[in-house]
Amino acid sequence: MSLNEHWIDKIPGLSGLAPDLRQAIAAAGRVLRLPKGSRIFGPGQAPQNYLLLLEGDIRVSQVGESGREIVLYRVLAGESCALTTGCLLGGGDYTAEATADTDVEAVAIPRTLFDDLIARSAEFRRFVISAFSQRVTDLFKLVEEIAFQRIDVRLAHKLIELAGAGDEVAMTHQQIAAELGTAREVVSRHVHELQRRGTVVSNRGNIRIADRSALERLAGGS
Amino acid sequence: MSLNEHWIDKIPGLSGLAPDLRQAIAAAGRVLRLPKGSRIFGPGQAPQNYLLLLEGDIRVSQVGESGREIVLYRVLAGESCALTTGCLLGGGDYTAEATADTDVEAVAIPRTLFDDLIARSAEFRRFVISAFSQRVTDLFKLVEEIAFQRIDVRLAHKLIELAGAGDEVAMTHQQIAAELGTAREVVSRHVHELQRRGTVVSNRGNIRIADRSALERLAGGS
DNA sequence: CGCCCCGCGTGACTTAGTTACAGATGCGAC
DNA sequence: GTCGCATCTGTAACTAAGTCACGCGGGGCG
Numbered sequence: 488m489s490l491n492e493h494w495i496d497k498i499p500g501l502s503g504l505a506p507d508l509r510q511a512i513a514a515a516g517r518v519l520r521l522p523k524g525s526r527i528f529g530p531g532q533a534p535q536n537y538l539l540l541l542e543g544d545i546r547v548s549q550v551g552e553s554g555r556e557i558v559l560y561r562v563l564a565g566e567s568c569a570l571t572t573g574c575l576l577g578g579g580d581y582t583a584e585a586t587a588d589t590d591v592e593a594v595a596i597p598r599t600l601f602d603d604l605i606a607r608s609a610e611f612r613r614f615v616i617s618a619f620s621q622r623v624t625d626l627f628k629l630v631e632e633i634a635f636q637r638i639d640v641r642l643a644h645k646l647i648e649l650a651g652a653g654d655e656v657a658m659t660h661q662q663i664a665a666e667l668g669t670a671r672e673v674v675s676r677h678v679h680e681l682q683r684r685g686t687v688v689s690n691r692g693n694i695r696i697a698d699r700s701a702l703e704r705l706a707g708g709s
Numbered sequence: 710m711s712l713n714e715h716w717i718d719k720i721p722g723l724s725g726l727a728p729d730l731r732q733a734i735a736a737a738g739r740v741l742r743l744p745k746g747s748r749i750f751g752p753g754q755a756p757q758n759y760l761l762l763l764e765g766d767i768r769v770s771q772v773g774e775s776g777r778e779i780v781l782y783r784v785l786a787g788e789s790c791a792l793t794t795g796c797l798l799g800g801g802d803y804t805a806e807a808t809a810d811t812d813v814e815a816v817a818i819p820r821t822l823f824d825d826l827i828a829r830s831a832e833f834r835r836f837v838i839s840a841f842s843q844r845v846t847d848l849f850k851l852v853e854e855i856a857f858q859r860i861d862v863r864l865a866h867k868l869i870e871l872a873g874a875g876d877e878v879a880m881t882h883q884q885i886a887a888e889l890g891t892a893r894e895v896v897s898r899h900v901h902e903l904q905r906r907g908t909v910v911s912n913r914g915n916i917r918i919a920d921r922s923a924l925e926r927l928a929g930g931s
Numbered sequence: 932c933g934c935c936c937c938g939c940g941t942g943a944c945t946t947a948g949t950t951a952c953a954g955a956t957g958c959g960a961c
Numbered sequence: 962g963t964c965g966c967a968t969c970t971g972t973a974a975c976t977a978a979g980t981c982a983c984g985c986g987g988g989g990c991g
Binding site: 660661671676679 | 971
Binding site: 555637638639669670672673676691692 | 948955956957
């Protein structure tokens with residue numbers, strides 16, 4: 488029980504939930520642990536639970552017939568995966584898939600409880616709806632990027648994002664291509680060009696940012 | 710009052726709403742009429758109401774810095790525009806805009822009532838959430854199309870969609886380009902090619918489908 | 932009638948995606 | 962160690978898409 492009270496506090500949006508609802512959630516929610524690389528869901532799987540992510544990083548991506556892939560968004564610790572589950576319940580056919588990018592710890596909330604929480608808690612509603620909204624704005628931005636932005640700009644953007652606080656991106660060109668929804672060769676070419684200009688240093692499975700400000704200039708400007 | 714009971718029945722998802730809630734909606738909802746071409750919302754405008762569309766057709770699109778435009782989705786009669794309003798409330802900065810493609814009749818529901826309805830009616834919740842879900846799957850599909858599909862296939866698709874039951878599309882190449890998020894010249898070239906093959910007949914501001922099955926083959930197949 | 936705006940056509944060029952390889956590099960088996 | 966192999970990366974040639982610049986022509990309107 489103290490264990491259950493423990494995880495709910497990892498979800499910032501739910502900190503102020505009424506005690507009785509906390510208890511209901513703690514009682515009915517099951518904690519799942521999945522290793523890195525697990526398929527959370529994919530075409531053909533229809534989960535009956537709403538998921539809250541406690542630890543880890545889930546990547547939601549779309550694959551085309553050609554096998555090419557593009558990352559739609561990520562679900563981070565403390566966020567809800569309700570969108571994709573909702574998508575399944577409401578949407579009918581879809582082709583997105585979700586993969587654990589790291590080891591993952593999540594809570595599965597049965598649908599009946601979810602409905603109940605939505606009905607009884609304004610805070611929970613706010614949490615769910617703002618999660619939906621956030622995803623949608625993410626997708627809006629993504630559409631704009633794909634449709635209008637040049638690949639080199641998007642690559643610069645992604646490298647900065649993926650490097651985070653550090654300056655190393657431990658990914659293959661293929662994986663970065665999947666992030667951007669383009670082909671591996673395209674990434675290779677642009678990485679090579681960045682290396683030629685001294686902006687990055689590229690090694691097998693790893694790219695190090697050598698001149699962050701140059702990258703930011705590329706990402707921000709034209 | 711009978712007038713108010715009138716419009717609520719235009720929303721299929723709300724037909725089974727409890728009588729007291731119907732009354733609340735009827736009392737607080739204001740019916741709006743907007744002429745074709747009106748900007749429903751855009752960057753810099755933050756509506757405080759949730760909108761239900763009774764009549765007409767709203768186009769939600771994204772414009773890039775270059776001025777190029779892409780249609781994200783449409784809101785049709787009987788559907789809710791809650792997504793985009795929710796997007797505003799939850800999302801912070803965004804750049805999408807919504808335009809009336811036809812004369813439009815909509816109901817504005819104040820936010821307080823919306824919250825109340827969500828709290829009290831499972832049916833209303835289902836309506837709102839499935840609307841959200843639908844938009845999201847639409848956006849998923851759109852991302853896949855932009856990222857992976859060839860322009861000629863997407864054009865064929867759009868022409869069929871825009872023609873509806875008939876076989877005329879009364880739009881300029883520029884407008885069709887905005888639908889697809891591409892440049893006018895690209896549309897012109899492909900339309901020209903389709904005309905050369907006898908699939909369509911193109912005139913100023915109008916494209917007539919001459920061989921629908923050929924178009925469907927193009928849209929469906931590779 | 933003539934002007935002008937708007938939609939459309941076209942050519943030359945750049946960027947992105949595709950196809951088909953050929954090296955390179957690490958890692959495990961032996 | 963080193964051999965074999967899968968995986969990652971580089972390159973070249975080609976097609977598709979997007980960009981830029983301009984010309985043409987038809988309608989509408991003064």
